Amino acid sequence: MNETQSAAPLRMDGVARRYISGEETLDVLRGADLTLHPGEIVALVAPSGTGKSTLLHLAGLLEKPDAGCVMLAGQDAGALTDAQRTQIRREQIGFVYQFHHLLAEFTARENVMLPQMIAGVARKTARTRADELLATFGLAHRLDHLPGKLSGGEKQRVAIARALANRPQVLLADEPTGNLDVHTSDAVFDALLQTVRAHGVAALIATHNMDLARRMDRIVTLRDGLVVALAPAT
Numbered sequence: 001m002n003e004t005q006s007a008a009p010l011r012m013d014g015v016a017r018r019y020i021s022g023e024e025t026l027d028v029l030r031g032a033d034l035t036l037h038p039g040e041i042v043a044l045v046a047p048s049g050t051g052k053s054t055l056l057h058l059a060g061l062l063e064k065p066d067a068g069c070v071m072l073a074g075q076d077a078g079a080l081t082d083a084q085r086t087q088i089r090r091e092q093i094g095f096v097y098q099f100h101h102l103l104a105e106f107t108a109r110e111n112v113m114l115p116q117m118i119a120g121v122a123r124k125t126a127r128t129r130a131d132e133l134l135a136t137f138g139l140a141h142r143l144d145h146l147p148g149k150l151s152g153g154e155k156q157r158v159a160i161a162r163a164l165a166n167r168p169q170v171l172l173a174d175e176p177t178g179n180l181d182v183h184t185s186d187a188v189f190d191a192l193l194q195t196v197r198a199h200g201v202a203a204l205i206a207t208h209n210m211d212l213a214r215r216m217d218r219i220v221t222l223r224d225g226l227v228v229a230l231a232p233a234t
């Protein structure tokens with residue numbers, strides 16, 4: 001096995017991020033460390049404003065840290081060109097947000113095909129993969145529906161299928177079911193965990209919901225700008 005194959009899907013070492021607005025300086029992350037092992041699903045549970053989205057943005061190469069390093073599958077993102085970062089983001093990272101962000105003028109199937117085609121996958125292969133993924137989310141009967149014709153839970157399932165379409169190394173999710181009612185949230189979360197486990201994808205999922213967090217492999221929180229383990233209350 002070479003170094004890239006054996007490397008953790010995501011490793012953050014000593015990551016710092018400071019925001020400066022006017023006179024104010026906010027050190028949101030102060031040297032945070034976090035490693036996601038292959039297939040590991042980690043919950044990120046922390047109070048509002050402590051830096052969950054910031055950590056996810058850095059992990060997803062949407063922002064650069066002021067200090068420290070982010071490694072994806074053994075590759076130091078800090079050593080990459082912007083074009084290489086974009087390519088890694090497209091092909092190795094899947095994002096799910098609180099709101100689905102589906103393209104309204106495209107069907108469910110097309111929304112799941114698009115990121116694949118942008119990554120260079122042939123149309124036919126992309127279509128087959130989209131149909132298979134949507135079927136695993138119980139949406140085989142919704143392939144040709146536009147997002148406007150889908151329920152909130154269905155839209156979020158499509159968004160998760162889209163995030164997994166390029167078979168990423170890492171799935172990053174920011175309150176992926178935070179916009180759904182409790183019952184729908186549970187069902188969508190079941191589908192998310194099941195599929196992520198079936199695909200062996202490593203995932204970092206921010207949530208305020210401790211019941212959901214307890215169903216993951218490990219829970220971490222943010223304290224004083226550092227990632228620390230959170231022992232769940234039983």
Ligand SMILES: Nc1ncnc2c1ncn2[C@@H]1O[C@H](COP(=O)(O)OP(=O)(O)OP(=O)(O)O)[C@@H](O)[C@H]1O
Nearest residue numbers: 019020021026028047048049050051052053054055
């Ligand atoms: N671009 C920015 N410029 C200035 N301050 C920012 C910026 N982005 C985030 N912050 C501040 O950094 C802190 C952490 O923000 P972040 O969005 O990472 O928190 P969070 O834990 O995800 O919060 P929530 O749970 O409410 O989404 C907050 O105090 C926020 O106001």
